[in-house]
Amino acid sequence: MTYCVGLLLDAGMVCLSDTRTNAGLDNIATYRKMFHFEEPGERVITIMTAGSLSVTQTTIARLREAVEDPEATPESSIMKAPTLLKVADIVGHMLATVRREVDEKLSAMNQGASASMIVAGQRAGGAMRLFLIYPEGNYIEATEDTPFLQIGEHKYGKPILDRVVRRTTSLADAQKAVLLSMDSTLRSNLSVGMPLDMCVIEKDACRVTQQRRIEAGDEQFRAMSEAWSRTLRDGFTQISI
Amino acid sequence: MTYCVGLLLDAGMVCLSDTRTNAGLDNIATYRKMFHFEEPGERVITIMTAGSLSVTQTTIARLREAVEDPEATPESSIMKAPTLLKVADIVGHMLATVRREVDEKLSAMNQGASASMIVAGQRAGGAMRLFLIYPEGNYIEATEDTPFLQIGEHKYGKPILDRVVRRTTSLADAQKAVLLSMDSTLRSNLSVGMPLDMCVIEKDACRVTQQRRIEAGDEQFRAMSEAWSRTLRDGFTQISI
Numbered sequence: 001m002t003y004c005v006g007l008l009l010d011a012g013m014v015c016l017s018d019t020r021t022n023a024g025l026d027n028i029a030t031y032r033k034m035f036h037f038e039e040p041g042e043r044v045i046t047i048m049t050a051g052s053l054s055v056t057q058t059t060i061a062r063l064r065e066a067v068e069d070p071e072a073t074p075e076s077s078i079m080k081a082p083t084l085l086k087v088a089d090i091v092g093h094m095l096a097t098v099r100r101e102v103d104e105k106l107s108a109m110n111q112g113a114s115a116s117m118i119v120a121g122q123r124a125g126g127a128m129r130l131f132l133i134y135p136e137g138n139y140i141e142a143t144e145d146t147p148f149l150q151i152g153e154h155k156y157g158k159p160i161l162d163r164v165v166r167r168t169t170s171l172a173d174a175q176k177a178v179l180l181s182m183d184s185t186l187r188s189n190l191s192v193g194m195p196l197d198m199c200v201i202e203k204d205a206c207r208v209t210q211q212r213r214i215e216a217g218d219e220q221f222r223a224m225s226e227a228w229s230r231t232l233r234d235g236f237t238q239i240s241i
Numbered sequence: 242m243t244y245c246v247g248l249l250l251d252a253g254m255v256c257l258s259d260t261r262t263n264a265g266l267d268n269i270a271t272y273r274k275m276f277h278f279e280e281p282g283e284r285v286i287t288i289m290t291a292g293s294l295s296v297t298q299t300t301i302a303r304l305r306e307a308v309e310d311p312e313a314t315p316e317s318s319i320m321k322a323p324t325l326l327k328v329a330d331i332v333g334h335m336l337a338t339v340r341r342e343v344d345e346k347l348s349a350m351n352q353g354a355s356a357s358m359i360v361a362g363q364r365a366g367g368a369m370r371l372f373l374i375y376p377e378g379n380y381i382e383a384t385e386d387t388p389f390l391q392i393g394e395h396k397y398g399k400p401i402l403d404r405v406v407r408r409t410t411s412l413a414d415a416q417k418a419v420l421l422s423m424d425s426t427l428r429s430n431l432s433v434g435m436p437l438d439m440c441v442i443e444k445d446a447c448r449v450t451q452q453r454r455i456e457a458g459d460e461q462f463r464a465m466s467e468a469w470s471r472t473l474r475d476g477f478t479q480i481s482i
Contacts, residue, residue: 155396159425163470164477176482184400224482229404231476236405239468241417241461 001191002033002152004048005161005178006118008130008142011171012202012209013120016178017048018152018186020193034197035060037067037079040207043123045078045087046199050152051115051135052102059098059115063091084121084129088139091119096137116151124206156188157181171200176224179214183225196221242432243274243393245289246402246419247359249371249383252412253443253450254361257419258289259393259427261434275438276301278308278320281448284364286319286328287440291393292356292376293343300339300356304332325362325370329380332360337378357392365447397429398422412441417465420455424466437462 004017017033031053037045047063049056066076074080078087095117102113117133130142132149142149147167150158160181165174175198185192195218200210214221245258258274272294278286288304290297307317315321319328336358343354358374371383373390383390388408391399401422410418416439426433436459441451455462 153396155394155429156400158429159397159400160473160477162429163473172482173477176477176480179482180477180480188396188399188403220482224480227480228476231472231480232401232404235469235472235476236401236414236417236421239417239421239465239472241413241420241465 001189002050003150003154003157003182003185003189003192004033004050004118004152005148005150005154005157005181006048006120006130006142007148007165007169007174007178008120008128008167009147009169009171009174010167010203012200012205013046013122013128013130014171014174014178014198014200015046015048015118015120016182016196016198018182018192019195019197020191021053022191028193030193030195031057032197034199036199036208037063038207039079041124042206043079043121044201044205044207045119045121046201046208047091048118048151049115050117052113055095055099055102055113055115056117058102059091059095059117062094062098066090084119084123084126084131087121088119088129088131088133088141091117092133092137092139095133095135099135118149118151120201122201122204122206128201128203153185153189153192156185160184171202175200179221179224180228183221183228194218242430243291244391244395244398244423244426244430244433245274245291245359245393246389246391246395246398246422247289247361247371247383248389248406248410248415248419249361249369249408250388250410250412250415251408251444252415253441253446254287254363254369254371255412255415255419255439255441256287256289256359256361257423257437257439259423259433260436260438261432262294263432269434271434271436272298273438275440277440277449278304279448280320282365283447284320284362285442285446285448286360286362287442287449288332289359289392290356291358293354296336296340296343296354296356297358299343300332300336300358303335303339307331325360325364325367325372328362329360329370329372329374329382332358332372333374333378333380336374336376340376359390359392361442363442363445363447369442369444394426394430394433397426401425412443416441420462420465421469424462424469435459
């Protein structure tokens with residue numbers, strides 16, 4: 001499985017994904033699930049993926065092919081699309097097409113393939129936008145009231161986000177929030193695993209402002225995780241019922 | 242949906258369930274999901290239910306009928322079964338039978354019905370035991386390493402249990418832990434709702450030692466929930482990344 005989360009805040013956007021892929025619990029591998037498409041200053045698009053690897057890899061590869069195609073049009077390339085809404089359309093259409101193709105191949109074996117994606121982006125002159133693309137290609141968008149979107153194993157890490165993330169949350173606090181949300185997920189579900197990919201897209205920068213890969217032994221992450229456990233245990237001890 | 246959790250500790254067992262039932266989001270009702278079968282001093286069995294109400298109600302009603310039947314045998318009545326393992330067998334068999342019956346009725350409409358249960362109990366001279374019964378009637382049991390079992394919307398409330406519940410946890414702390422686990426679930430998922438039913442079965446008492454219904458306006462629960470939110474927010478502020 002997977003856990004990816006994207007935050008849309010006044011100050012910018014923060015994305016975090018894990019990297020664990022498995023086909024059965026005995027076949028575990030590490031694959032990147034966060035992909036950047038960037039023309040710094042003009043446009044930035046970050047896509048995170050969850051679901052069947054054959055669907056997500058093919059979708060990302062075809063999106064990239066369409067971008068690099070010398071005959072790319074605003075209808076085909078997410079780097080030429082006139083709006084972020086159009087970007088979500090192109091990604092949704094590609095995802096649904098690939099999913100159907102893979103599904104047809106698998107249907108002979110009574111299996112199905114599914115995938116969903118988070119698309120975060122901004123183009124010069126436009127607003128920052130954050131979408132969740134469903135396997136069928138339709139999508140929803142983060143709003144003032146719901147400033148975060150999650151895909152994959154999203155439930156373990158939702159309570160902490162519900163409690164601390166607001167549209168006005170700073171980018172530093174936002175990174176802390178998504179890391180603690182991931183930490184809870186890692187602890188409670190073996191199918192989500194390190195390393196992690198995190199990025200920050202500051203408002204109006206139209207580029208990936210910060211990028212960080214957090215490896216399994218990362219000292220800073222471990223310290224944060226332990227401090228959080230201590231906070232929870234101490235807090236738990238002090239609360240009375 | 243539902244959230245029920247059972248803890249098996251050195252000092253006893255703690256069970257907590259919500260009461261929300263819905264058939265579609267516009268058809269919400271309150272139904273008890275925790276049922277006690279008790280012959281104080283000789284045997285106590287607490288059953289919690291999740292899933293299709295028509296399956297769980299019928300299963301509980303038939304189990305009760307079998308107990309009250311003047312010709313009840315150790316094979317048919319959970320109050321006469323020689324061991325708790327046999328109790329789990331009887332409940333599992335009844336659940337699977339009812340589920341199949343209801344499933345057949347619904348299959349004409351391309352719908353299915355499913356349900357799962359938690360069974361906690363002890364009989365005089367035996368050990369306390371805690372089972373999770375699957376829709377097919379098979380089951381797993383809580384052990385030293387995994388002292389809690391959950392059914393329904395279990396993911397939101399798992400991180401806090403993973404962090405604080407050990408076999409040696411006191412019954413007071415255990416009640417706090419399940420209530421905070423429920424609190425996280427209530428906040429993150431609208432389909433789980435107050436009031437709550439909580440019970441404590443002290444070791445070797447072979448009866449329900451404490452029972453409490455927590456209503457929506459419960460002052461004590463609200464205070465605990467707010468204190469916990471404060472703890473999390475303060476802790477979040479203090480942690481550095």
